[in-house]
Amino acid sequence: MTVIERATLIGKRVPKMDAPEKASGKTRYIHDIDVSGQLWGKILRSARVHARIRRIDTSRAKALPGVHVVLTAADVPDQRPIGVNKDHPALKGDKVRCVRDEIAAVAADTEAIAQAALALIEVEYEDLPVIADPEAALAPGAPVINEKHADNVAMRFDYAHGDVAQGEAESDVVVEDSFKLHYVTHCCMGVSGVIAEFDASGNLLLHSNTQVPFLHKREFAEILGIDPGRIRIVQPPIGGGFGSKLDIYPFEIIAVYLARAARRPVKLVYTREEEFLASPTRQPVILRLRSGCRKDGSLTFRSVETLHDNGAYTSWGATTPFVMMQTFSSLYRVPHCKYHTTVAYTNNPYAGSFRGYGNLQATFAVESHMDKLAEAVGMDPLAFRLRNAQDPGEVTGQGMTFKSCGFKDCLRSAAERSGFLARHAEYRAAQGAGGRVKRGIGIASMLHVGGGACGTILKLDDFAHVTLMTGASEIGQGSETVLAQLVCEELGLPLSAVTVVNNDTDITPWDVGVHASRTTFIAGNSAIGAARKAKAKILAAAAKKTGVPEGELDLVGGFVVRAASGEAIVELAKLLRGLHFSDKAELVMTTHYYEPPSVHQDKGFKGDVSAAYAWATQVVEVEVDLDTGIVKMTKVTGAHDVGRVINRLGIEGQIEGGVVMGQGYALTENLVIEDGRVKNPSFRDYKLVTAPEIPEMDLAFIETMDGEGPQGAKGVGEAPAICIAAATANAICNATGVRIYELPFTPEKVYRALKGVAPKVAWRTRAAA
Amino acid sequence: MPDAGALERYAAPRALAEALELLRDGDATIVAGGTDLMPQSHSGKARFGSLLLNIRRIAELGGIALEGDTVRIGALTSISALLASPLVRERLSILAQAADQFASEQVRNAATIGGNVCNASPAGDTLVPLIVLDAAVELAAKAGGGIETRTLPLQDFLTGPGRTQRRPHELMTAVRVPLPPAGFVARFYKHGTRPALDISTISLGIGGVRRGDRLERVRVAFGAVAPTPIRARAAEALIEGRALDAAAIEAAAEAAHDEVRPISDVRASDWYRQELVRNMTRRVLAHVAFG
């Protein structure tokens, strides 16, 4: 008897399936793809921040040899505005509202010719007053930026649970501060790009970097007034997303317009400078937080008002309040909470979605106050947090039900591993002592959601090779590998037996796109569902063939085996071939659509929006140089409730990368925008963290085995970036006794704060006005 | 897209004489490592002349050699080569310290000392140490049938951001550094927001000959606080030949703070640069004096 050993890939260190191609430089990104007959597209952007366009003359550009098409808004009368508020025409006609504004586009034989043609386009502007500050935008009589929104308000959000007045009355301590969060941008190594081509029948094929191909398909159909069935989106491997490719942008539509006009394929890829100028940023926020607690350390209320700078058009950044309010209402037990956001139009660049989606901003304020309140009631920061952290089964004021919840384990684990309490006390005591370099340690936690639905098609061929067709895109996060692992686990196959197809809307089933830390959870459950259906079909066929009851069979190591003994009965590939060639020829091909058991929020933003909730605590250690203000991050200890580790190597990579992204947000990255203009559109002055700055990391995984999660797993994609800035603020305060309310902690900002000459974040809220 | 400007011709001679001959015709753009020139032409800050003259193949422009009591560093010497040279590391250690904080490995392999000097950036990282070392610049030109050279103190050679005393038909051939006397100590400090790949917000170099608790022949130089790297003469005077106690160090640091006139830009404000000058002068001076 041949016994097949069971082996599992779950929790192992599995190299990413795309790693060999990427490591050897063979991956073909959009930049590497050329289609025959293609032209190059280039966009002319506004030279002014806010102005009327008096005249555009493209005649000299059109006359340049090698130029095929030059378009302005006048050439595309069928334009439809895009964006979350449908306030954004791809080509601007009469007015420009920010420096990103696209006013003309060229398709030419080469990139150089297209570039040269741009220089030949003459534009006459009439300047309008520039509103570069959201407060000024809301002042009575402020110039109107978007005609449909005469009050310059793009959106408002109001949320409440409980009664904050009562909460305040019950408080022994109340603190209130304003916080200011800056612009950062994704810095994907693969810049934005698209190739648009129409076939002879007028069907559109897009090679696109988008994170949301199915949503785009629909949008393009509306924009072009054609049947969505005539649009196909193929995604080449994407060189980084992080949320930046979640919206539809003018450049994509412009490439389609150019291809339509030129009747040739058009490739449009950003330069690095253009990527800095024209791709979305993280949402900048001014935030006022008032919070309170009792002497025993229990939180009583949080009252929050924020002002979001919408920029000139509305993209996903304006909707970050959805996530922010969850942190204010439900990170720690908050009996009473009130939240208001005004999103104001300005002439600044607009923000989009970015890993964490508002949560970094909210967590920064909340965790600063957790430290301040703890200090005020004389508790240590850990005990204060544990006093307010939730347990499994709790339902928050916003209606989130924490089925699995490793929050307290995260807090205890991160604190213990880093020696938090002893160090915190030691560094605090040393604040007044001599020495030009001070050490500090800070703690912060986060809560994050995930959701959406996803479909899978699974096909087994006659050699038992599996093709997994999923709507979930791979953007470098390693989803292919995790999905393949989950399928292998069900079907008892090695990883090499699976091919993942995830990049072609003509093949893969519908999906809402990669975002919200959702792929492992949602697409994972969908893949498992399809694999289980395939397994049931195979075992039924095996039972029929062998006479062994289905219930006693299993799939292990490429064989149908007796479940109890592991004895091999028939090779899977052989069984499948038998099926194909039997009288009633049959294929093993299954589909599964997974919709998580979450609910949509009601009108008051309440409801159990996520099937599972992810938790994390991070402890950051720093050294602050008092002579220069340089903050060096020396160590990060992270404890993450991930439900269950599926691919250990993958999850470590995700968390390490997220920590570094959080580090950049906290310390070095700053897209400087003055009077609507981007001052540092290059890697020379936009400072990404480089290798020598990356801190030591100690990562722990809290495996709460979520009942709904695939193999117990939860989403983790966004979590690691979220609390680094918050913990860093607390660490700097522990080192120096100085709390800083504004990011990033660049040397000069920190130095000014240490010297007591930093301007205080001042903001008159609506409530105060 | 690089702006080719008036570019008509490219030449890569192997002999110095040939290069100088080509320069005599005028309107040439010299390229060594290209690490300044290429980004500048991409951004439109530099326009090429009619001749692009690649000097990388001229062997005579390389090499680091001790000639009597002068170290001659060929203009084509890369930053990596400075770091690898025992002579530089042991005798001109402040230059090696600066090379060690210069750009990244890849850029250091291409970037040359001649390019750093002729680019004349106020933040050029070899300039401050070279000023502390009393270095001079050697220039060559074709005159009549032969080659004529002249030597200028580096301080005089640099006249403003991107501006030098180099005449259009001259090529910089070397930096000449007098060997520092016994007892010479010097330190370089570069302030950037990260340990690698950063442009100096400010830089400073302090050197002198240690005699007991005193420093003699003191040099205090700063980068990125004026149109050219400068010497802080008031600060120097306050420590020259004096016992270096805390009070003297403090006085020199204050003097340096008052002496510099930095600008505000996207990297730092003038106020912060001045604060850095004071604080880091204090720290580096203490190092030089006591460490």
Ligand SMILES: Cc1cc2nc3c(=O)[nH]c(=O)nc-3n(C[C@H](O)[C@H](O)[C@H](O)COP(=O)(O)OP(=O)(O)OC[C@H]3O[C@@H](n4cnc5c(N)ncnc54)[C@H](O)[C@@H]3O)c2cc1C
């Ligand atoms: C990513 C990056 C990081 C950098 N980091 C630093 C840094 O940390 N510190 C720093 O100081 N600099 C830095 N630089 C700038 C640059 O690398 C240096 O200034 C370098 O020394 C220039 O040398 P090069 O040989 O590349 O000069 P090139 O670019 O070839 O030339 C620079 C200029 O000097 C002229 N020139 C060159 N050689 C001669 C000669 N022999 N005679 C006459 N004229 C000549 C050229 O015509 C040109 O005008 C950095 C640059 C980059 C791209």
